[in-house]
Each structure stands twice: as C-alpha cells, then as structure tokens.
Amino acid sequence: MLRKLLTMLALFVPGVAQAQEDDRLTVDVVGGQQAAQPVAVPQMAARGPVTTPIGNIDTVANNVALVIASDLRSTGVITPIGPVGLRRLRDSEVTNPIFPDWQRSGASALVAGYVEYGANGRLTLACYLFDTVTGRELVRQGYAVDPADWRRAAHKCADTVYSRLSGEAPFLDTRIVYVAETGPKDNRVKRIAVMDSDGQNHRYLTEGQETVLTPRFSPRGDQLVYMSYKGRRPRSYVYDLATGRSRLLVPGTAFTFAPSYSPDGRQIVFSMAEGGNTDIYVVAADGGTPRRLTTMPGVDTSPSFSPDGRRIVFESDRSGSQQLYVMNADGSDQRRISFGGGQYASPTWSPLGNLIAFTKIGGGQFRIGVMAPTGGGERLLTSAWQDEGPSWAPNGQFVMFHRTERGSGNATLYAVPVNGGRARVMPTPLGGSDPSWSPLQD
Amino acid sequence: MRLDRAEWAGNGMALGLHVALVAALSLNLARHPIPAEPPAVFVEFVDDVGLEAAAPSQVPQEAPQATTPDPIDEAIPPPPEPEAAPEPPRAEPRPTPPRERATPAPATPRERPRPRPRATGRLGDDLLAGVREGNSRTGPAETAAPSAPAFSAQAQAGIVQSIRRQIQPCANRQIDPGPGANEIVVTLNLRLDRRGNLIRPPRVTGTTGVTADNQRYEQRVKDLAIAAYQGCSPLTGLPEEFYDRWKDFDMTYKLP
Amino acid sequence: MKKLLFISAATLVLAACGTKDDAVIAPSETAYDAPSTTVADDDVDLIELPNAQAAMIAAAGSDTIYFATDQYNLEMDARATLEAQARWLIDNPTVNASIEGHADERGTREYNLALGERRANAARDYLASMGVPNNRLTVVSWGKERPVALGSNEQAWAQNRRAVTVIVR
Numbered sequence: 001m002l003r004k005l006l007t008m009l010a011l012f013v014p015g016v017a018q019a020q021e022d023d024r025l026t027v028d029v030v031g032g033q034q035a036a037q038p039v040a041v042p043q044m045a046a047r048g049p050v051t052t053p054i055g056n057i058d059t060v061a062n063n064v065a066l067v068i069a070s071d072l073r074s075t076g077v078i079t080p081i082g083p084v085g086l087r088r089l090r091d092s093e094v095t096n097p098i099f100p101d102w103q104r105s106g107a108s109a110l111v112a113g114y115v116e117y118g119a120n121g122r123l124t125l126a127c128y129l130f131d132t133v134t135g136r137e138l139v140r141q142g143y144a145v146d147p148a149d150w151r152r153a154a155h156k157c158a159d160t161v162y163s164r165l166s167g168e169a170p171f172l173d174t175r176i177v178y179v180a181e182t183g184p185k186d187n188r189v190k191r192i193a194v195m196d197s198d199g200q201n202h203r204y205l206t207e208g209q210e211t212v213l214t215p216r217f218s219p220r221g222d223q224l225v226y227m228s229y230k231g232r233r234p235r236s237y238v239y240d241l242a243t244g245r246s247r248l249l250v251p252g253t254a255f256t257f258a259p260s261y262s263p264d265g266r267q268i269v270f271s272m273a274e275g276g277n278t279d280i281y282v283v284a285a286d287g288g289t290p291r292r293l294t295t296m297p298g299v300d301t302s303p304s305f306s307p308d309g310r311r312i313v314f315e316s317d318r319s320g321s322q323q324l325y326v327m328n329a330d331g332s333d334q335r336r337i338s339f340g341g342g343q344y345a346s347p348t349w350s351p352l353g354n355l356i357a358f359t360k361i362g363g364g365q366f367r368i369g370v371m372a373p374t375g376g377g378e379r380l381l382t383s384a385w386q387d388e389g390p391s392w393a394p395n396g397q398f399v400m401f402h403r404t405e406r407g408s409g410n411a412t413l414y415a416v417p418v419n420g421g422r423a424r425v426m427p428t429p430l431g432g433s434d435p436s437w438s439p440l441q442d
Numbered sequence: 443m444r445l446d447r448a449e450w451a452g453n454g455m456a457l458g459l460h461v462a463l464v465a466a467l468s469l470n471l472a473r474h475p476i477p478a479e480p481p482a483v484f485v486e487f488v489d490d491v492g493l494e495a496a497a498p499s500q501v502p503q504e505a506p507q508a509t510t511p512d513p514i515d516e517a518i519p520p521p522p523e524p525e526a527a528p529e530p531p532r533a534e535p536r537p538t539p540p541r542e543r544a545t546p547a548p549a550t551p552r553e554r555p556r557p558r559p560r561a562t563g564r565l566g567d568d569l570l571a572g573v574r575e576g577n578s579r580t581g582p583a584e585t586a587a588p589s590a591p592a593f594s595a596q597a598q599a600g601i602v603q604s605i606r607r608q609i610q611p612c613a614n615r616q617i618d619p620g621p622g623a624n625e626i627v628v629t630l631n632l633r634l635d636r637r638g639n640l641i642r643p644p645r646v647t648g649t650t651g652v653t654a655d656n657q658r659y660e661q662r663v664k665d666l667a668i669a670a671y672q673g674c675s676p677l678t679g680l681p682e683e684f685y686d687r688w689k690d691f692d693m694t695y696k697l698p
Numbered sequence: 699m700k701k702l703l704f705i706s707a708a709t710l711v712l713a714a715c716g717t718k719d720d721a722v723i724a725p726s727e728t729a730y731d732a733p734s735t736t737v738a739d740d741d742v743d744l745i746e747l748p749n750a751q752a753a754m755i756a757a758a759g760s761d762t763i764y765f766a767t768d769q770y771n772l773e774m775d776a777r778a779t780l781e782a783q784a785r786w787l788i789d790n791p792t793v794n795a796s797i798e799g800h801a802d803e804r805g806t807r808e809y810n811l812a813l814g815e816r817r818a819n820a821a822r823d824y825l826a827s828m829g830v831p832n833n834r835l836t837v838v839s840w841g842k843e844r845p846v847a848l849g850s851n852e853q854a855w856a857q858n859r860r861a862v863t864v865i866v867r
Contacts (some may be wrong), residue, residue, distance in 0.1 A: 027611050232744035255837070273815040
C-alpha cells in the first residue's frame with residue numbers, strides 16, 4: 001500500500017573545506033532519500049487497573065498501538081513497524097527506551113507511552129516520540145478521554161507523531177462526511193454518512209428516502225450544508241450535527257446547490273439556478289438575504305472560499321466550456337485561471353491557500369489535479385474513467401475524491417497525497433461519493 | 443546565532459508550552475463544545491505525564507548495556523537536563539500560538555534561549571572503547587598523514603573528506619520530509635575529544651534557506667542533521683597531530 | 699437576450715423580497731422567495747399523479763424530450779412532443795407539471811445539476827409559450843442522479859439527456 005520512491009540520492013558535493021572567520025573547519029554533507037520513515041509502534045505499556053469498561057487494559061494498550069500504526073500508515077510518509085511482531089514496551093521504557101532494541105527493528109523513531117484506566121473513570125494515553133538514533137525525545141503529549149473514545153486519543157497521538165516527523169499539520173483526528181450509495185444505477189439510494197477518518201464510528205444521518213448530495217462540513221465541524229431532493233424539490237439545507245435538525249439554506253422553492261462554508265463559518269456560498277441561468281450567491285450561515293456575486297449568463301457553480309476568506313474560486317462555462325475563475329469575495333474582479341486543454345470543474349481551495357484542487361475533463365477521463373491560485377503549476381494527481389469532487393484534508397496534504405466505475409456507476413472514496421503518490425481507498429461499508437473532510441477536532 | 447540546545451535540554455520548556463497549548467485548546471473546547479452527536483470527546487493534557495518528565499529522556503546508563511555490536515552512537519552522552527528537579531506538572535494556560543509552524547515570522551528561530559546545560563563529561567572514554575571497536579564502518583584516515591605538522595591545504599582536505607566519508611552513510615539514511623525541505627541548510631557545531639567522541643551534543647548554530655513555504659520543515663531538517671552526524675559517530679582515524687583543527691568544527695547538512 | 703432580461707428581473711426580485719413560493723407568475727419572478735416568507739417545507743412538496751401521467755403520455759405520445767451532448771436547445775421532435783403535452787395540460791387545468799431535467803453521467807455533479815435546470819427550463823419556456831400558465835409549471839433538475847439507461851456508452855447517454863414532464867398535484 002505504501003509506495004516508496006526509494007531513490008537514494010547520495011550527492012558528494014565537491015566541497016572544499018572552507019575556513020570560517022575563526023578558521024574553523026566546515027564539512028558540507030548532502031544526503032537523504034525519498035522514502036517513508038520507519039517508526040516502531042509497539043504495544044503500549046499498561047498501568048492501573050487491569051479491568052476497564054472497554055476490556056482488559058493490555059488489550060486496550062495493543063488496540064491503541066494498532067490504531068496509531070494504521071493512522072501512521074495512512075499518511076504515506078511513515079511506515080509503522082508493529083505492534084505485531086514487536087515486543088511490547090516495558091513500563092520503564094515509557095520515558096527511557098532501550099534504543100538499540102528498537103533500532104534493530106529498523107525504526108528510526110519510536111512511539112512510546114502507556115495507557116491507564118484511572119480512578120476518575122477516564123482513560124489516559126501518554127504518547128512519546130523518540131529518535132532511536134540520537135535518543136532524543138522529540139515530542140510528548142497526554143490525553144485523558146472517556147474510555148469509549150479511546151480511538152480519538154490514539155488518533156491524537158498519531159497526529160502528534162505524524163506532525164513532528166513530517167512537519168505538516170495534523171489531520172488524523174478528523175471525520176469524513178460523504179454520500180453513502182447503494183442500489184442499482186437507476187434507483188440509487190443515497191444517504192449522508194459520517195465516519196472517523198479511518199472509517200470507524202460510521203453512521204448515517206439521513207434515511208435514504210430522498211436523494212442527498214454534496215454534504216460539506218462547517219469550519220467548526222458542528223454543522224453540514226448539503227442538497228436534498230426532499231419533497232422532490234432540490235434545495236440546500238443546513239444540518240446541525242448536535243440536534244440532527246436541518247433547515248433550508250434559502251427559504252422558498254429556489255433551486256440552490258453546491259453550497260460550501262466560508263472559512264470563518266459565517267457565510268455559505270452556493271449556486272442558484274433560475275430561468276436556465278446559474279449564478280453564485282452568498283448568504284449568512286444563520287439566515288438572511290442572499291447576495292448575488294455573479295451575473296454572467298451561463299453556469300457559475302462549485303464556489304469555494306480561499307482560506308483567508310477574501311476570494312472565491314468557482315467554475316463557469318461563460319467562455320463556452322467549463323473553466324476555473326477566481327473572484328474577490330464580493331464578486332468583483334472575476335478572472336479565469338485555467339487555460340490548459342480540456343475542461344475544469346469543481347474547484348476547491350486548499351486550506352493552506354497555495355493550491356486549488358479541481359476535476360479536469362479531457363481525453364475521455366475525469367482526473368483530479370491541483371494548480372496555483374494564479375493558474376500556474378498544474379499537476380494531475382489521478383487518472384481514471386471518472387474521478388471528481390475533490391475535498392482537502394485540513395492540513396492541505398491530501399485530496400479526497402470519489403471515483404466512479406464505468407458501467408456500474410459504483411462510486412468509491414479515495415484519498416491521494418498532494419505531493420504525489422498513489423490514491424488509497426477510504427474504507428466505507430457501501431459505495432461513497434461527494435466526500436468532505438472535517439476540520440481537525442479539538 | 444541560534445542555539446539548538448533547545449533540542450536537547452529544552453524538554454522542560456517544550457513540555458510547558460505543550461501543556462499551555464493543550465490547556466488553551468481545552469479552554470477553547472469548553473467554549474465551543476463538540477456537538478453532542480457523536481458524544482463529545484474531551485481530550486485534555488494529563489498532568490502525570492508531565493510529572494514523569496523529571497528524568498532526562500535519554501538515560502546514559504542505558505547505552506552501554508547494549509550488547510549488540512551496533513556501532514551507532516551509544517557513545518554520545520545524552521544531554522543532562524538543566525535542572526534535575528521535576529518540572530511543574532501544570533502550566534498556566536498561556537496564550538500560545540496554536541502551532542509553532544503557524545507563526546508567520548519565518549525568520550524567528552524556534553528555539554528560545556535557555557540556561558546552558560552543564561558541560562557533560564559524564565561518560566568516560568573507557569565507556570566508549572567497546573563501541574569504537576565495534577565500529578567497522580570507518581577505517582583509518584589514509585589521506586591525512588602529512589609528514590610535517592604544518593597544516594597544509596592537503597591535510598585540511600583530507601580531514602574534511604574523512605569526516606564526510608564517515609557521515610555520508612547516515613546522511614543518506616535521512617528521509618526528506620517534503621518539497622522544499624532540501625533548500626534548508628543546517629549548520630551544526632561539533633566539539634570532539636581526541637578520540638573523536640562528542641564532548642557535548644551537536645549544536646545547531648544556524649539555518650539558511652528557510653522560506654515561508656518550507657518553514658514547517660525547518661525543525662525536522664535540524665533533527666536530520668543531528669541524526670546524520672550522531673548516527674555515524676564517533677569519528678575515527680582523524681590525525682591526532684591536527685586535533686586542534688578538528689576538535690571544534692562545523693558541519694552543514696542539507697537534503698539532496 | 700432572454701437571459702439578460704431574466705437576470706435583471708431576478709435581481710429586482712431579490713432586492714424587493716418577492717412573491718410567495720407557489721405563486722409562480724412569470725419565469726423572471728421566480729428567482730427565489732424572500733427569506734422573510736415563512737413557508738413550511740412540505741407546503742411545496744411535489745406529489746406525483748401516476749394516473750394523470752399515464753393519461754398525458756397516452757394523449758401526447760411521450761412525457762420525455764431528448765437533448766444533444768451538453769446542449770439544451772429544443773430539437774424539432776422535442777418541440778412537437780411539448781406542443782402535444784401543452785394541449786393536454788391546457789385541457790386538464792386541475793393538475794400541474796414539474797419539468798424535470800436530466801444529464802448523462804459524463805459531467806461533474808454540480809455542472810450537471812445546472813445543465814438539467816437549463817434543459818427543464820427550455821422545455822418549461824416552450825410549454826408556457828404554447829399557453830400553459832406559468833404558475834402551473836415547476837422546474838426541477840436531477841443532474842445525473844436519475845439515469846434511465848444504465849450503460850456507459852453513447853446510446854445510453856443519449857437516452858439520459860432528457861427533460862421529463864411529470865404531472866403533479
């Protein structure tokens with residue numbers, strides 16, 4: 001699953017020793033490789049009572065390590081070693097690992113720690129990361145959770161490890177909302193579902209009586225905005241995850257679709273179609289009068305805010321074919337940014353601001369790609385019959401999308417690293433489409 | 443000049459900041475409760491983890507007990523903590539930036555000046571004898587054998603080449619964290635005894651090539667520079683007569 | 699031309715906080731209903747009438763018209779079908795019609811929703827021009843969500859690029 005580009009690059013720079021101002025020798029060394037980092041993830045140490053509400057504490061210690069290892073593997077930049085095949089971590093090693101043992105496993109870093117079921121009914125996970133070569137402690141974090149939420153503690157630990165080793169922001173303690181699909185192509189049942197980013201804790205939010213499309217998380221992760229054919233009227237709704245209630249984005253019968261939140265969560269930008277014309281509007285997330293942002297004849301849709309909230313990227317066929325445009329958040333200064341061959345659709349702005357992901361149509365394929373907000377530097381990340389609907393991980397390092405199979409029309413969620421690498425399947429119990437990645441959870 | 447002792451001796455401060463960070467996040471959590479569905483998960487920092495941090499994370503005594511002939515750097519004494527006292531278990535939730543790398547100022551070094559740890563010297567050379575014998579990676583420095591003690595350009599080049607040849611295999615093992623990381627050049631200052639052992643942990647004395655785009659990799663490339671050196675140390679075969687020239691030298695490291 | 703007219707009219711409606719949702723008077727005035735109008739969602743549900751649907755198909759020959767790839771202009775046979783549907787609708791003033799536009803699978807989700815609306819709107823405009831009162835006509839887009847032909851080939855896609863006149867209460 002993990003493809004390493006193991007290009008050993010040993011460059012011997014013809015470095016001439018340079019005398020510093022104080023005549024100190026300087027040795028220039030250049031070296032490194034493109035590979036996934038091997039990290040040992042042994043079964044954690046266990047402390048406190050043996051019996052916990054979620055089973056024997058040793059089992060918990062092993063399950064935590066399994067989740068951490070699985071999370072780290074999904075990053076693509078880390079190859080976990082263990083917990084299977086490794087001895088368990090001794091209690092004394094939580095802060096003082098016997099490094100040669102872990103080096104021998106081939107790991108250059110070690111995730112150490114313990115789990116403890118405390119008298120207060122909380123489960124504690126202490127999470128340490130060591131460099132096995134230098135013996136340095138690189139980072140530590142501790143979490144206390146309701147025992148039922150042990151997975152989130154493991155995700156937090158994995159995030160800490162990933163973030164320290166990769167330099168990237170964490171993204172593993174997140175959720176995915178998507179459209180679960182089942183049934184034949186001409187009578188497909190579509191339900192909104194949410195799950196943890198590793199596919200666990202899966203549940204449905206809608207029953208499937210009506211077709212639902214394009215759910216998107218709010219920036220705080222407490223709401224969704226989506227489209228539903230409730231009452232045979234396609235309209236966008238705001239859904240409150242805490243109460244399970246939804247309300248119309250725009251009261252009335254207007255055909256509203258392709259909604260998404262502004263980065264501060266206060267506004268929702270969407271498309272409204274009427275009289276054969278589709279334009280982009282923005283409305284306060286808690287209601288109010290929509291403001292129109294585009295007026296050109298044609299289809300203006302799939303709007304997505306930049307992370308600073310100042311600009312919006314969208315697609316428009318005003319030139320005669322679907323292309324990407326960027327405008328200011330008030331609708332001014334609309335400029336086309338895509339000029340390659342083919343058509344460009346469903347843009348979404350990276351949370352880092354530096355890239356825009358899109359669907360590119362051409363050559364009989366629908367592919368996921370990225371380009372700079374100014375339009376340059378286009379890179380295609382996938383190649384398939386029909387990939388579409390990109391959504392960014394909150395750290396801007398992965399793009400999730402759905403791939404539709406020719407013929408059956410069955411759709412599957414995938415995530416692809418933005419810096420190259422193979423797309424991996426996101427596990428879902430049924431088919432899946434229209435994914436949206438939640439922000440990192442608190 | 444940037445002091446990288448932080449990487450070694452600054453666990454206390456790092457921990458404190460982490461406590462503050464998590465405490466701040468927890469407070470934040472209290473203001474914006476996670477929606478009830480699925481039931482809210484409360485994630486908080488655990489104080490007793492902090493209490494454990496009293497001991498240095500790398501215990502020197504552990505190193506010699508390695509029975510394998512693994513040559514890798516058990517010789518390096520770990521940095522003593524500046525203070526042996528347990529660090530305060532809880533920190534005030536000081537307003538810290540959510541993440542270090544999120545701070546915009548690219549030029550700001552991540553390390554904060556802190557009390558200098560006592561010079562080490564806790565490990566005697568005798569501890570290292572076995573380790574050095576086990577080091578088959580490096581042979582004698584055949585290049586640097588000048589007949590006269592005069593430090594010729596050739597002698598200097600020989601030392602540089604010998605050091606580079608010894609460190610290179612471990613440099614090659616380092617893993618590139620991401621695009622643009624290879625623009626970062628880390629300078630380490632290394633102080634050796636006459637037998638090639640570090641007399642104090644490698645110290646990062648500077649980085650160049652850090653931009654807004656690759657800033658998030660800076661800390662990691664520092665890690666890699668230290669690991670590249672330590673992984674293939676102690677150095678062997680350097681000419682004794684020129685000890686004054688290599689007892690205190692700089693190594694720059696960058697990814698290819 | 700028509701589009702431009704609509705746009706200005708829609709803007710006016712937006713600014714003026716327009717009409718109640720089911721009072722569809724002219725295409726240009728249906729841009730959307732003012733947020734101040736409180737309408738229960740189920741007031742506007744479209745309920746299919748299968749018997750009436752069968753009757754219209756029997757009278758008009760078909761409830762469906764077809765479009766070329768990425769097009770929404772009405773071809774000759776489509777116009778003929780719509781004219782027959784219009785006659786039936788005028789003869790049966792107690793029912794309404796939801797004109798439902800569809801696209802083939804070879805488009806992105808959002809674009810196809812817009813394209814379906816364009817197709818349904820073209821059919822609706824033609825029915826209105828034939829004398830069916832606008833307030834009896836509703837436009838719905840299904841995008842690529844409801845194919846009738848299951849294949850992934852041109853033949854199947856041609857059948858799926860369509861607008862269907864659905865008789866509703």
